[in-house]
Amino acid sequence: MSTVFTFRIDGKDVAGTEGQTVMEVAEENGIDIPGLCHLEGIHDRGACRLCMVEIGGSPKLVAACMTRITEGMEVVAHSERLLEYRQAITEMLFVERNHVCAVCVANNHCELQQMAADLGVTHFDLPRINPKVDIDASHRLFAIDHNRCILCLRCVRVCDEIEGAHTWDVMHRGLETRVQTDMGIPWGESSTCTSCGKCVQVCPTGALFEKGRAVASGSKHERPFLPWLKTVQEERGL
Amino acid sequence: MTKPRVATVWLDGCSGCHMSLIDLDERLLDIFERADLVYSPLVDFKEYPENVDVCLVEGAVSSEEDLHKIKMVRARTKTLIAFGDCAVTSNVPGMRNPIGVQPLLDRSYIENATLNAQLPSRIVPKLLPTARPVHRVVTVDVFLPGCPPSADLIYCLLDDLLSGRVPDVAGARFGR
Numbered sequence: 001m002s003t004v005f006t007f008r009i010d011g012k013d014v015a016g017t018e019g020q021t022v023m024e025v026a027e028e029n030g031i032d033i034p035g036l037c038h039l040e041g042i043h044d045r046g047a048c049r050l051c052m053v054e055i056g057g058s059p060k061l062v063a064a065c066m067t068r069i070t071e072g073m074e075v076v077a078h079s080e081r082l083l084e085y086r087q088a089i090t091e092m093l094f095v096e097r098n099h100v101c102a103v104c105v106a107n108n109h110c111e112l113q114q115m116a117a118d119l120g121v122t123h124f125d126l127p128r129i130n131p132k133v134d135i136d137a138s139h140r141l142f143a144i145d146h147n148r149c150i151l152c153l154r155c156v157r158v159c160d161e162i163e164g165a166h167t168w169d170v171m172h173r174g175l176e177t178r179v180q181t182d183m184g185i186p187w188g189e190s191s192t193c194t195s196c197g198k199c200v201q202v203c204p205t206g207a208l209f210e211k212g213r214a215v216a217s218g219s220k221h222e223r224p225f226l227p228w229l230k231t232v233q234e235e236r237g238l
Numbered sequence: 239m240t241k242p243r244v245a246t247v248w249l250d251g252c253s254g255c256h257m258s259l260i261d262l263d264e265r266l267l268d269i270f271e272r273a274d275l276v277y278s279p280l281v282d283f284k285e286y287p288e289n290v291d292v293c294l295v296e297g298a299v300s301s302e303e304d305l306h307k308i309k310m311v312r313a314r315t316k317t318l319i320a321f322g323d324c325a326v327t328s329n330v331p332g333m334r335n336p337i338g339v340q341p342l343l344d345r346s347y348i349e350n351a352t353l354n355a356q357l358p359s360r361i362v363p364k365l366l367p368t369a370r371p372v373h374r375v376v377t378v379d380v381f382l383p384g385c386p387p388s389a390d391l392i393y394c395l396l397d398d399l400l401s402g403r404v405p406d407v408a409g410a411r412f413g414r
């Protein structure tokens with residue numbers, strides 16, 4: 001039998017089972033902790049750092065999606081300080097690539113754009129880097145515009161863990177970091193991609209999109225299929 | 239008591255933000271009952287006057303003319319508002335930034351020209367190396383993102399300012 005832990009998030013009493021993350025328990029209790037890389041149904045990666053929380057008065061911040069719950073822990077998920085950090089992170093995600101919401105396929109359907117609005121980010125104090133970044137439109141059905149990629153790595157995880165193709169991975173480091181298909185060859189030449197479209201579905205931004213979509217038409221569907229597929233996979237012991 | 243003096247300025251933008259301002263419709267009557275419009279591309283004053291209380295600036299700072307204008311506007315204005323995404327982030331005008339001015343002009347006026355290929359050199363102001371958001375050039379007091387910001391948001395902002403309240407632009411977002 002699994003152990004039940006009781007603890008508090010923002011002063012609210014909550015309970016979860018051993019092994020769950022702070023993020024999962026928060027979600028179950030209707031407490032919204034911001035995050036762009038966490039997605040129910042695939043493993044957490046701790047890539048975006050937006051879900052940083054304070055635990056038990058320690059000055060060190062931890063990612064809620066990567067932190068397992070313990071008995072009696074005191075989690076602060078919302079504070080002035082955390083808001084400032086989250087605003088700064090959001091700003092950095094914007095300025096390190098070239099985001100132009102007005103002409104983006106994800107305009108109005110984008111989790112990054114929504115994050116900025118939710119956190120009250122109305123402008124960027126940091127200068128834009130204006131990097132020269134590629135678009136790969138070699139795939140028959142889909143394209144990736146790296147100008148809009150925030151390196152959440154949802155595509156990498158869904159392709160590996162759910163589709164089992166592991167077409168996506170990560171190359172280079174720091175500002176040069178890019179997601180890539182099949183060891184850096186054009187997506188359209190990939191021999192592993194099954195064209196299932198899962199990566200496109202889970203991408204929080206307009207980086208991955210279906211070809212032929214106009215500006216602001218890239219609405220991604222609800223994603224209940226993800227947890228379901230994960231369960232099937234686990235049940236079959238895959 | 240004299241009415242607050244309001245101005246609007248159009249830098250490197252598509253004029254969409256000004257169109258959204260016009261979308262205030264009958265609420266424009268309310269605003270300009272309470273304020274005077276002293277300069278704007280929508281009216282015919284040639285000179286940006288002194289002692290402007292509120293100025294809405296549309297567009298990024300992209301050319302030498304924009305640069306000259308925004309510095310002058312800043313010096314003569316109490317509350318300067320970055321009005322819309324081009325002013326706030328450089329938005330679409332900023333899409334040229336990773337390309338660089340010379341390759342951009344060559345591509346547009348030489349490589350793609352079928353007739354009379356030449357770079358524009360007279361009358362049009364010189365482009366700056368990058369299109370920049372207004373606040374990277376002068377101090378901005380209020381940011382109103384949106385491409386364009388909705389008429390409702392513009393009204394709230396002007397209403398707040400004219401009523402002496404701290405402007406609340408909650409609900410404003412990049413894009414539309």
Ligand code: SF4
Binds near residue numbers: 106148412
């Ligand atoms: S991906 Fe999102 S934030 Fe980036 S340009 Fe598109 S809508 Fe804007």
Ligand code: SF4
Binds near residue numbers: 166
């Ligand atoms: S379409 Fe499917 S198989 Fe191809 S890269 Fe995306 S998730 Fe992987």
Ligand code: SF4
Binds near residue numbers: 151199
């Ligand atoms: S392409 Fe989309 S899903 Fe993949 S890392 Fe970039 S933002 Fe995330």
Ligand code: FES
Binds near residue numbers: 034038047065066
């Ligand atoms: S949601 Fe936790 S690091 Fe991104």
